[in-house]
Amino acid sequence: MVNPLIHIHPPVALALKNGEPVVALESTIVAHGMPYPANIETVQTLESLVWSGGAVPATVAVANGQIHIGCDADMLHALASEEGVWKISRRDMPLALAKGVLGATTVSGTLIGAAHAGIPVFSTGGIGGVHRGVASTWDISADLTELANADVAVVSAGAKSILDLPKTLEVLESLGIPVIGYGTDEFPAFFTRESGLDAPHRCNTAKEVAAAMHAKWTIGLEGGILVANPIPASAAAEPKAIETAIESGLLKASEQGIQGKTLTPFLLRFINESTGGASLAANRQLVESNVRLGAEIAVAYATLR
Numbered sequence: 001m002v003n004p005l006i007h008i009h010p011p012v013a014l015a016l017k018n019g020e021p022v023v024a025l026e027s028t029i030v031a032h033g034m035p036y037p038a039n040i041e042t043v044q045t046l047e048s049l050v051w052s053g054g055a056v057p058a059t060v061a062v063a064n065g066q067i068h069i070g071c072d073a074d075m076l077h078a079l080a081s082e083e084g085v086w087k088i089s090r091r092d093m094p095l096a097l098a099k100g101v102l103g104a105t106t107v108s109g110t111l112i113g114a115a116h117a118g119i120p121v122f123s124t125g126g127i128g129g130v131h132r133g134v135a136s137t138w139d140i141s142a143d144l145t146e147l148a149n150a151d152v153a154v155v156s157a158g159a160k161s162i163l164d165l166p167k168t169l170e171v172l173e174s175l176g177i178p179v180i181g182y183g184t185d186e187f188p189a190f191f192t193r194e195s196g197l198d199a200p201h202r203c204n205t206a207k208e209v210a211a212a213m214h215a216k217w218t219i220g221l222e223g224g225i226l227v228a229n230p231i232p233a234s235a236a237a238e239p240k241a242i243e244t245a246i247e248s249g250l251l252k253a254s255e256q257g258i259q260g261k262t263l264t265p266f267l268l269r270f271i272n273e274s275t276g277g278a279s280l281a282a283n284r285q286l287v288e289s290n291v292r293l294g295a296e297i298a299v300a301y302a303t304l305r
């Protein structure tokens with residue numbers, strides 16, 4: 001499967017050819033989700049965690065008219081530090097490729113790359129979903145529809161409570177996306193282990209998750225799976241402080257007319273600043289935990305295939 005618009009980084013290509021485990025990582029978290037230099041430190045740590053988990057990391061991004069499946073050190077650095085890096089979801093992908101810009105892929109953009117390359121596992125922090133205020137804004141992340149298309153299991157810490165979590169779970173159900181609480185009966189809310197909402201399903205081991213992936217795709221049910229892995233208890237944030245920060249962030253965003261693709265990055269920055277960096281520290285720990293689990297799932301799935 002050679003597509004001229006896809007560039008597979010050599011170590012990733014080798015692993016895929018040999019049927020060895022690979023874990024995809026997104027780049028929007030680097031370019032738009034965290035400040036410099038925490039972002040570059042984080043992605044370097046994530047890549048080394050994948051390696052030490054027995055898999056090969058493939059950070060997905062767009063540059064020079066190609067989707068890159070795996071980035072070299074220079075490209076990671078450019079994504080983390082340059083101004084004007086595009087934020088690419090499905091609707092932006094054609095233009096980003098045609099114009100040859102440097103772009104970071106969201107969960108939806110990363111899923112497109114991972115699915116093309118045949119990478120069945122992707123670890124991130126949090127997915128996009130149905131935004132609070134959806135009745136007036138109609139803001140529903142393209143992450144949800146892409147999860148319905150791409151044969152990839154996404155490991156996330158649930159979804160951030162900048163979103164409307166009950167509505168997000170409803171849309172996931174409508175789209176037929178299995179949502180698995182990892183070691184929990186509750187759907188986790190990113191910074192906190194609890195949301196008060198039931199996770200539709202539960203698995204306690206990577207092997208059980210791999211078995212669900214195998215069953216889904218063997219029976220021809222296309223599309224992804226969401227693995228909701230709660231933030232490690234030692235890193236979890238104080239829910240009240242986070243909720244206060246989210247509410248003032250949402251208010252500020254609506255006062256300033258911030259909407260569309262700039263809303264999520266705005267809220268992430270606002271919450272980080274108003275919690276004095278506490279949310280960033282928690283964010284780093286939860287994404288590290290998701291990457292460790294992603295590597296375990298990729299290893300378990302590789303033995304089933």
Ligand code: PSU
Pocket residue numbers: 026028029032033089105106107108125126127128129140141142143160190260261262263264265268
């Ligand atoms: N949620 C987070 N951190 C993030 C994102 C979401 O807690 O970094 C990023 C991801 O790349 C996700 C994107 O795919 O934001 C969703 O953007 P939007 O809400 O504009 O669809």
Ligand code: MN
Pocket residue numbers: 139140141142260261
């Ligand atoms: Mn949106």
